[in-house]
Amino acid sequence: MAGHHETPSDPESSRYSDSNAPHHAHQTPRPLIDLIPTDWKNLGDHQHTDDSDDDQFFCAEKASPWKDWQSPRMARWPQKLLVPRRVQRHLIIYLVILVTVWATWKWYLRPAWQEREAMEKALRPKAVNKGMFGSNLRPDFTDMVMVKKMDSDLLPGAGERRRLIFVGDVHGCKDELVTLLAKVDFQRTRDHLILTGDIVAKGPDSAGVVSLARDLGASCVRGNHDDRVLLSAAQAASHSQPSIEQEKSAVAAALGKHNLRWLRECPVILNVGDVPGMGEILVAHAGLVPGVPLERQDPFETMNMRSIDLETRVPSEEHPVKEKGTIGWEMLWNYYQKSQPSKKRQTVVYGHNSKRGLNIQEYSKGLDTGCVKGGKLTALVVDSGGRQSYVSVACKKRGGYK
Amino acid sequence: MLRLRFWLLLLTNALIAQALPTQERRDADFASVRTELAHDRSGKRRDPLDKYFHESTFHPHYDGRFAASKLPEEQRKPALTALVQTYFSTMSTIGAQTWIMHGSLLGWYWNRRIMPWDSDVDVQMSEDGMRELAGYYNMTMHNFDFPSMEGDRRGKGRGDAKGKRRSYMIEVNPHYTNASTADLHNVIDARWIDTETGLFIDITTLRRDREAEARGYKGHMYSKDKHLILEDDIFPLRDSVFEGMPVKIPYAYAELLEGEYGRKALARSSVENHRWDRERMEWVKIV
Numbered sequence: 186m187a188g189h190h191e192t193p194s195d196p197e198s199s200r201y202s203d204s205n206a207p208h209h210a211h212q213t214p215r216p217l218i219d220l221i222p223t224d225w226k227n228l229g230d231h232q233h234t235d236d237s238d239d240d241q242f243f244c245a246e247k248a249s250p251w252k253d254w255q256s257p258r259m260a261r262w263p264q265k266l267l268v269p270r271r272v273q274r275h276l277i278i279y280l281v282i283l284v285t286v287w288a289t290w291k292w293y294l295r296p297a298w299q300e301r302e303a304m305e306k307a308l309r310p311k312a313v314n315k316g317m318f319g320s321n322l323r324p325d326f327t328d329m330v331m332v333k334k335m336d337s338d339l340l341p342g343a344g345e346r347r348r349l350i351f352v353g354d355v356h357g358c359k360d361e362l363v364t365l366l367a368k369v370d371f372q373r374t375r376d377h378l379i380l381t382g383d384i385v386a387k388g389p390d391s392a393g394v395v396s397l398a399r400d401l402g403a404s405c406v407r408g409n410h411d412d413r414v415l416l417s418a419a420q421a422a423s424h425s426q427p428s429i430e431q432e433k434s435a436v437a438a439a440l441g442k443h444n445l446r447w448l449r450e451c452p453v454i455l456n457v458g459d460v461p462g463m464g465e466i467l468v469a470h471a472g473l474v475p476g477v478p479l480e481r482q483d484p485f486e487t488m489n490m491r492s493i494d495l496e497t498r499v500p501s502e503e504h505p506v507k508e509k510g511t512i513g514w515e516m517l518w519n520y521y522q523k524s525q526p527s528k529k530r531q532t533v534v535y536g537h538n539s540k541r542g543l544n545i546q547e548y549s550k551g552l553d554t555g556c557v558k559g560g561k562l563t564a565l566v567v568d569s570g571g572r573q574s575y576v577s578v579a580c581k582k583r584g585g586y587k
Numbered sequence: 588m589l590r591l592r593f594w595l596l597l598l599t600n601a602l603i604a605q606a607l608p609t610q611e612r613r614d615a616d617f618a619s620v621r622t623e624l625a626h627d628r629s630g631k632r633r634d635p636l637d638k639y640f641h642e643s644t645f646h647p648h649y650d651g652r653f654a655a656s657k658l659p660e661e662q663r664k665p666a667l668t669a670l671v672q673t674y675f676s677t678m679s680t681i682g683a684q685t686w687i688m689h690g691s692l693l694g695w696y697w698n699r700r701i702m703p704w705d706s707d708v709d710v711q712m713s714e715d716g717m718r719e720l721a722g723y724y725n726m727t728m729h730n731f732d733f734p735s736m737e738g739d740r741r742g743k744g745r746g747d748a749k750g751k752r753r754s755y756m757i758e759v760n761p762h763y764t765n766a767s768t769a770d771l772h773n774v775i776d777a778r779w780i781d782t783e784t785g786l787f788i789d790i791t792t793l794r795r796d797r798e799a800e801a802r803g804y805k806g807h808m809y810s811k812d813k814h815l816i817l818e819d820d821i822f823p824l825r826d827s828v829f830e831g832m833p834v835k836i837p838y839a840y841a842e843l844l845e846g847e848y849g850r851k852a853l854a855r856s857s858v859e860n861h862r863w864d865r866e867r868m869e870w871v872k873i874v
Contacts, residue, residue, distance in 0.1 A: 316856035322698040322868045324840070327826035327833075416823035416838065433823070485841045497854035501845060 300512065304520045307495040308476065318498040319477035324484060328419060332479050333452035335404055339377045340458050341569035348376045349460070351468070351565040353536035353552030354408070355380060357388025357436075358580065359397060361562040365578045369564055373401060379457065381536040381552055382408025382470030382488065385448065386436050388557045388586050395444040405451040408470040408536065409488045418445055453484045457534075462571020464530050471537040472514040472549075474498055475521035490514050491538055504540065513541075515549040522548040534565060543575070559585030614639065615726060615758060617652045622782055628655050638772035639760045643785060648706045650778075654785025666784045667701050668830045671708055673731050673755050674779045674788050675832045681724060683716030685790070686824055686835035688814075693844055693852060695829050695836065698868050704859040708788045711810060711821075717763060717776055717792040725759040728782070756780045766794055766811070774812040793821065816843075 268276070323331070341347035350369055355362050371378070378401050385391035387410065398405065407415075410433075418437035437445065456479065457466040467473065472490045473482055476498070483500075490500035492511040505511045515533075522530040536553035538544065543563060544551030554577060556562035563577040580586075617627035628651030629641040643651030658666060671691075678685045687695055689709035694702040701708065712720075733751050758780060762773035777790040791810040795818075799807035806818035820843055824835040837843055844853060856863045861870040 316851070316854045316863075318854045320854070320856065320863055320865055321696055324696065324836075325699075325827060326836075413823060413838070416825060419826070420823050483841060485839065489839075489842075494850045497850050499845065499850040499853050501850075502839075502842060 300516070301520070303495045303510075304512075304517055307498060307517065308521055308524060316497065317476075318474055318500070319481045319483070323481050326484065328415070328449055329407070329484060330450060330452040331482075331484060332454045332456060334456045335379075335458055337458050339404070340460060341567070342461070345569045346375060347569055349379060349457070349466075349567045350376050351379045351381060351534045351550070351552060351567070353381045353554065353563055354383040354539065354556065355388070355394050355562065356383055356410070356557035356586075357385050357391035357394050358556050358562060358586070359388075359390040359393035360581050361556055361578055362394060362397065364581075365562050365564050365576065368578055369566055369576050371401075378403035379455070379468060379534070380405040380451075381468055381534055382406045382451075383410045383536060383553075384408065384451075385414055385440065386410040386433065391436050392440050392444055395440060395448060399444070399447050404455055404457075404468075405448075406455045406468050406470050407448075407451045407453050407488060411448055411451065412488055414440070415445065415449055453487050454479050454482060460567055460571055461569065463532060463567065463573075464528075466532050466534060466567075468534045470535060471502075472500065472535055473518065473533055474500055474514070475518045489537070491541075493517050515544065515546060515551065519546050519548045543577075545575070555585075556580050557586050559583060620652055620756070620782075622653060624653070624655055626655070627652060635772050637762075639762055640758075640773075640775055640778060646706075648787075649785040650780050650787055651785065653780065653782045658784055658786070662784075663706065663786070664701070664703065666781060666786055667705075667708060669731075669733065669753070670755075670779065670781050670786055670788055671701065671830045672832045673729065673753075674708075674710070675829075675834050676731075677729050677755070677757075677779075678712075678716070679833070681719060683719050684713040684824070684835070685710050685716055686821070686837055687829055688837070688843075689847065691829070692837070692840060693848060695827070695834075696840065696844060696853065697863070697870070699827070699829055700869070701830060702859075703861060703870050703872065706786075710788055710790055711793045712776070712790050714792055714794055717759070717790075720757060720777055720790075721759040721763060724757045727757050729755045729757070731755065754782045756782055763792065768809065768811055768813050770811065774810075776811065 325331075339349075341349060350366070350371060352362065352365065366378070369376075378398065380398060380403055382405070384394055384398065384405060388394075391414075413433045414436045417433040418440075421434055421437065440448065453469065454473070455468040457468060459465050467479070469482075470488045471486070472493075473479075473487060474490075474493065486500045489502040491514065492503055492505035493500045493514040494509075494511050495517070496510055498517075500514055501511065503511070505513045515535075518533060522532075530548060532548045532550065534550045534552065536551070538551055539553040539555035539558060539560065541551060541553075542560070543554050550565055550573075552563050552565055554561040554563045557580070559580045559582070561577040561579050563575060566574045566576060614631075616631070617624075617629060621627075628643045628645060628649075630644050630651060631641045633644075634641050641651065643649040643654060645651070645655075646657050649657065657663075675685070687709065688711045690705050690707070691701065691709045694700055694705060731753050733753060756779075757777065759777040760773050760775060762770055763776040765773065768774075774791065775789045776792045779788040779790065781787065791812055791814075793808050793810055793816060796804070796807040796809050796815075808816045808818050808821070810816070820839040821837045823838055825838060825840070827834060827836045841853065852858075857873070858870075860873050862873055863869075864871045
């Protein structure tokens with residue numbers, strides 16, 4: 186049907202080209218009516234012969250008359266409506282505008298409005314009294330540090346050239362981490378590395394990554410995979426039963442005592458502290474529930490959540506499903522932060538959600554770009570002025586390690 | 588002649604065989620385990636023949652061989668607490684891998700205690716652990732000395748001035764080797780029974796679903812009471828505390844609870860005529 190559109194169908198342009206033709210210089214009086222080209226009358230037939238597939242042409246034209254609404258034959262039919270031409274033309278424009286407005290409302294504005302309304306409702310104090318996530322005595326486990334405050338000496342102070350480098354889900358991809366650090370021009374004396382969890386497992390060199398992080402004096406949080414590896418290691422050490430989780434046990438064995446000890450000290454939540462221009466920064470592997478103090482956040486959820494229930498604020502590792510009344514936890518987090526006085530607002534740097542990929546919002550920075558699956562390894566660089574930039578390197582192995 | 592001798596031999600053999608004592612599978616019935624009671628309150632008579640464990644005639648969470656009535660509520664709580672403490676202490680000594688589940692896990696989630704309206708404790712055990720119990724610990728008694736306990740029925744009796752001695756019994760259901768969930772009357776694989784109060788802990792084995800594994804579903808597990816569970820949600824186990832005792836908690840405790848009781852169970856402020864007191868961190872009865 187491509188030829189169909191290319192054919193000159195505008196009678197006006199034909200007329201102008203006629204009037205510029207040289208034989209008109211003689212100014213022979215000719216009735217104006219003759220100047221009107223009549224080529225278009227043959228247009229239909231002409232095209233018909235051009236088209237190699239007659240049947241298809243015929244069917245297609247019949248099926249969608251709007252395809253060539255500009256062509257005179259098609260343009261003629263609205264005349265039967267006895268509406269002035271200008272109005273006819275505008276009618277279509279109006280229709281298009283109307284449909285656009287309706288579609289915007291239906292698929293964009295209304296859901297956004299409804300979501301806002303639901304979030305507003307979820308954060309009302311009345312809802313909290315009805316029962317809210319985080320009222321329980323927070324689960325506590327042996328060998329697990331819940332919240333740690335980062336040494337404030339490591340923070341970039343105003344006027345200094347220090348930087349914080351956050352890196353998401355390394356998963357034992359040591360080569361990529363080394364390349365990424367070189368790319369951001371990492372210098373030990375100036376920069377501080379913070380790993381957002383899932384440092385080990387899946388990838389080729391978990392021990393190498395932890396050793397490097399230890400050498401660099403990096404900060405870290407515990408991710409769900411780190412958690413499994415640590416638990417498997419504890420289970421193997423207690424001689425109770427051979428662990429069923431063989432893969433994680435193998436990682437634990439490869440890490441060795443010193444690396445495991447370092448990993449065990451990684452808290453579930455790291456409170457980085459105040460960065461000028463950005464406010465308080467928190468690091469958690471998967472996410473945090475807004476409105477619940479750090480010391481009451483649930484450790485499993487903090488390492489695993491993806492969505493949050495609007496009614497009860499109970500998070501879940503499932504991806505958000507609108508029909509179930511859940512949305513991405515970071516949506517509610519950002520909405521909540523904006524409702525707070527600007528001094529109290531907190532920004533979370535996290536990983537965990539490689540399916541969603543890089544997810545940068547005002548008060549949440551999702552950094553998992555799925556390096557181990559063949560994606561990228563991403564760093565968030567924050568300088569002393571609170572300026573943020575994102576640097577990433579591609580996975581060395583095409584298709585990933587897993 | 589030869590023929591007669593053959594028949595004679597056959598006859599003597601048969602007589603000898605009958606005279607020898609045979610091992611017969613039977614219940615640990617009232618007569619064989621009774622402590623103080625004069626009458627059996629187990630529901631044995633009304634239960635189906637192939638059912639091994641019999642709940643009492645007065646309440647499904649009591650063993651009628653050891654108790655004639657329910658404990659008053661103020662005595663039930665300390666008795667359950669002692670049941671949990673002695674169970675986990677014993678299993679830790681034996682080395683059987685066990686962890687809390689279901690209602691007890693929910694109680695742990697809220698304040699690491701049994702919920703005040705709960706009259707039972709739910710635990711699961713690994714297949715290896717159950718084999719260990721059945722092979723070496725079936726029908727064994729385990730004695731614990733308590734300084735003093737409110738849950739004591741008799742008030743006086745065994746024990747000295749310092750405190751009371753209580754005996755707990757491990758009883759394994761011989762049907763535990765039958766892995767089929769169609770064995771409806773024997774979904775409980777073993778019990779930890781307080782022979783003083785008749786209260787007990789139901790122990791179910793978490794079994795590998797070999798049928799599902801054959802179909803390619805790795806890590807699918809189940810217990811005979813028809814709970815389908817993923818291996819990844821249970822293992823590796825976590826170390827925590829329940830009723831003051833070190834216990835094991837399933838890895839994905841929050842997902843398990845959400846799946847079994849719904850999201851509201853992790854957030855509600857009142858349930859079962861109790862409200863959650865955020866200051867005291869406990870369930871308080873609404874009066």
